[in-house]
Amino acid sequence: EPEVTQTPSHQVTQMGQEVILRCVPISNHLYFYWYRQILGQKVEFLVSFYNNEISEKSEIFDDQFSVERPDGSNFTLKIRSTKLEDSAMYFCASSEMMNTEAFFGQGTRLTVV
Amino acid sequence: GESVGLHLPTLSVQEGDNSIINCAYSNSASDYFIWYKQESGKGPQFIIDIRSNMDKRQGQRVTVLLNKTVKHLSLQIAATQPGDSAVYFCAERALGGATNKLIFGTGTLLAVQP
Numbered sequence: 001e002p003e004v005t006q007t008p009s010h011q012v013t014q015m016g017q018e019v020i021l022r023c024v025p026i027s028n029h030l031y032f033y034w035y036r037q038i039l040g041q042k043v044e045f046l047v048s049f050y051n052n053e054i055s056e057k058s059e060i061f062d063d064q065f066s067v068e069r070p071d072g073s074n075f076t077l078k079i080r081s082t083k084l085e086d087s088a089m090y091f092c093a094s095s096e097m098m099n100t101e102a103f104f105g106q107g108t109r110l111t112v113v
Numbered sequence: 114g115e116s117v118g119l120h121l122p123t124l125s126v127q128e129g130d131n132s133i134i135n136c137a138y139s140n141s142a143s144d145y146f147i148w149y150k151q152e153s154g155k156g157p158q159f160i161i162d163i164r165s166n167m168d169k170r171q172g173q174r175v176t177v178l179l180n181k182t183v184k185h186l187s188l189q190i191a192a193t194q195p196g197d198s199a200v201y202f203c204a205e206r207a208l209g210g211a212t213n214k215l216i217f218g219t220g221t222l223l224a225v226q227p
Contacts, residue, residue, distance in 0.1 A: 104156035
């Protein structure tokens, strides 16, 4: 069964450093998303991406965040200068169409120290 | 350091019993709803969805009920098994608009006792 894959599974970084979280969405999907989940809290929407551009972003997705689809398979989330409060599980998701179910990856646990 | 998080509602059931997990949604413009299951350390896993033109949808051992009048969604799991133990989230989305983001609820921890 096709699945969304994310790497790495766990990333530890020092405050102020840049991190790039990587995702390979399901191959025939057109819509891509990043969500995050701070420990013990809700899953929160960060950004959606379609046709090589951001289609929507939340208030959390400020200038420190960026997304890119550098090739035909990868979808990345970059945090330029990490803060302690960026520590969370980051989930990538994809959907075939805008109004179809979103499939989530296993997540990357980001720990900022 | 001490972490502060939401206190998850917990539903404890015996193996073999039926489980009902409830969710209240807030946005009357939402017309697509999904239930996700999240096991510890894993991503949300799609269980079942329902559109607002329906009030009931059945899957394998699961049924989702939608009451738009009171903005309430429920997930029924028949013959609950230990493998059903997880956190269950409802999520909503407004179809037909500019947004395709999912808004997740707080989550309910389902604990199945053998």
